Amino acid sequence: MAPGMDGQSMEATETDGYVTADGRQIGGVMMDIRNIVLRFGGVTAIQDVTFDIRKGEVRAIIGPNGAGKSSMLNVINGFYHPQEGEIWFKGKLRPSMKPYEVAEQGIARTFQNIALFKGMSTLDNIMTGRQLKMKKNFFWQMLRYGPAIQEEVEHRQKVEEIIDFLEIQAIRKTPVGSLPYGMQKRVELARALAMEPELLLLDEPMAGMNVEEKEDMSRFIIDVNEQYGTTICLIEHDMGVVMDLADRVVVLDYGKQLADGLPGDVQKDQAVIDAYLGV
Amino acid sequence: MDFLYDVLIKPFVEMGGDPAFFFQVLWEGFVAGILYALIALGFVLIFKASGIFNFAQGIMVVFAALGLVGFYEVLGSAGIESGTVKAVISLVLTLTMMYALAFGVERLVLRPLVGQEDIILFMSTIGITFMLIGGGQWIFGGEPKSMITEDLGLPTGDTVVDAFGGIIIFQHLDVAATIIAGLLIAGLALFFSKTKTGRALRAVADDHQAAVSVGIGLNQIWVVVWFAAGIVALVTGVMWGAKSDVSFALQIVALKALPVLVLGGFTSIPGAIVGGLIIGIGEKVFELYWGGLMGGGVESWFAFIIALIFLLFRPQGIFGDKIIERV
Numbered sequence: 001m002a003p004g005m006d007g008q009s010m011e012a013t014e015t016d017g018y019v020t021a022d023g024r025q026i027g028g029v030m031m032d033i034r035n036i037v038l039r040f041g042g043v044t045a046i047q048d049v050t051f052d053i054r055k056g057e058v059r060a061i062i063g064p065n066g067a068g069k070s071s072m073l074n075v076i077n078g079f080y081h082p083q084e085g086e087i088w089f090k091g092k093l094r095p096s097m098k099p100y101e102v103a104e105q106g107i108a109r110t111f112q113n114i115a116l117f118k119g120m121s122t123l124d125n126i127m128t129g130r131q132l133k134m135k136k137n138f139f140w141q142m143l144r145y146g147p148a149i150q151e152e153v154e155h156r157q158k159v160e161e162i163i164d165f166l167e168i169q170a171i172r173k174t175p176v177g178s179l180p181y182g183m184q185k186r187v188e189l190a191r192a193l194a195m196e197p198e199l200l201l202l203d204e205p206m207a208g209m210n211v212e213e214k215e216d217m218s219r220f221i222i223d224v225n226e227q228y229g230t231t232i233c234l235i236e237h238d239m240g241v242v243m244d245l246a247d248r249v250v251v252l253d254y255g256k257q258l259a260d261g262l263p264g265d266v267q268k269d270q271a272v273i274d275a276y277l278g279v
Numbered sequence: 280m281d282f283l284y285d286v287l288i289k290p291f292v293e294m295g296g297d298p299a300f301f302f303q304v305l306w307e308g309f310v311a312g313i314l315y316a317l318i319a320l321g322f323v324l325i326f327k328a329s330g331i332f333n334f335a336q337g338i339m340v341v342f343a344a345l346g347l348v349g350f351y352e353v354l355g356s357a358g359i360e361s362g363t364v365k366a367v368i369s370l371v372l373t374l375t376m377m378y379a380l381a382f383g384v385e386r387l388v389l390r391p392l393v394g395q396e397d398i399i400l401f402m403s404t405i406g407i408t409f410m411l412i413g414g415g416q417w418i419f420g421g422e423p424k425s426m427i428t429e430d431l432g433l434p435t436g437d438t439v440v441d442a443f444g445g446i447i448i449f450q451h452l453d454v455a456a457t458i459i460a461g462l463l464i465a466g467l468a469l470f471f472s473k474t475k476t477g478r479a480l481r482a483v484a485d486d487h488q489a490a491v492s493v494g495i496g497l498n499q500i501w502v503v504v505w506f507a508a509g510i511v512a513l514v515t516g517v518m519w520g521a522k523s524d525v526s527f528a529l530q531i532v533a534l535k536a537l538p539v540l541v542l543g544g545f546t547s548i549p550g551a552i553v554g555g556l557i558i559g560i561g562e563k564v565f566e567l568y569w570g571g572l573m574g575g576g577v578e579s580w581f582a583f584i585i586a587l588i589f590l591l592f593r594p595q596g597i598f599g600d601k602i603i604e605r606v
Binding site for chain 1: 466469470473474475476477478479481482484485486488489490491492493494495496497546
């Protein structure tokens, strides 16, 4: 089940999926991350990390504070550019890309410390997620010309669907800066979903939430994965949550890869237990 | 008692006594207000889209106007006869120049400073100001020039209307300025509220990281917004230039945009208009009816007093974004 390392061709790994414990068929490799090394000056944030993300799965990256989890997400998302290593996306080696170019490829993300457009309404925030899909030029949009209006309406419909899906109808017109924390997290997820991403990156989607909010968010993540078939890669601290949500887990500690595999196996791994208990 | 009479009663008696003159004052104030609003609009555009207070907006007005006249002169000495042809070509050249400026600012100033504190970006716009003053004097010379009003097709006559038992004079140029400013402002308001680019601009103003994560490229957005501000600067420069001369003294007028912004709010296009009109009309009326009590010259500081009062009671301005703070 391990991804194609050196020498093994992409075609070989494309085909072999697997079936999860709850019976979902997982597809071939969507993103293959090979031997990533990321340094900031003398500090090595990520040291030779290799794992893959398969189509349709919920992949988790876990590890103690400062393990390099967020850095890893920033590498995938294009905020950071690793000094060494390769990222293959859908069978192609990805060149060094700017974050907005990565977004154009169909990769959306949320942030650990919520990055929303605070002065804008929930609706406008989610509409920015449709930015790349709107093609009519601004001239027609300004003149409220028929086809441009029609395009706006279509996108608005899609956004309303997402609003219903995440149960945030009541805050549609509210400026997001004034929303409670849990709601802001949900709007951020909505904006990412509006991009209709193939790969959704979630940076600690449940950080700072109470139990009830965590359960809601877990339910949404599962639903997104099942209903839209979106591949998800998430970072999480809460071991309990990860074991329930994730199909496969990669564990980092001090930038090094400790383990990679099914949640049950990872949990029993001695190196992982040591890292978490601080031995 | 005499003093109270002079302050509270006499001005209104005068207004009622000669309503035609009062209306004339209102109209002059209105036109001045529109021009203040245009300058303020340039500031609002860049502030709305990048959170930067662009100190260089005033000099951009001068630079654009000087460019227009400068190109016109060069084309004249190159042997082109027709005034209209020269005007059109220099208009195109000036727009190109303003685009080049927007592009240059993005590439050389904003891009290297991405993610820096607002105050650092503000300082950099002061730097741009000095570059433009020096560059402008070097390229176009420092002496005042007259605006090519007629060749641009702007009307110059006036219409005298009998009304309110007297006469009111409407300069055609003022009427044209009002209409052009109105169209420009309406266009920009639509652009911001109804287009995806407008939404992207607002998004960039709020959060750079989030904006790029949904696929908005910061670089293009900044070029767009600085170019838009450049266009506004050009229109403002033509209008002010037609009323007085084109000279570096024009940038002092740009300082009047500050109280306008405080009044209207830094992020609001309607705010810039309403603020501009309040200041424009307010200072003319105050000067003519109350100015005498203080020995005249109140026009130069009236706006700032109003701004001060606003800062005390409503710091975000009339239409500014609500200040949201969760504790």
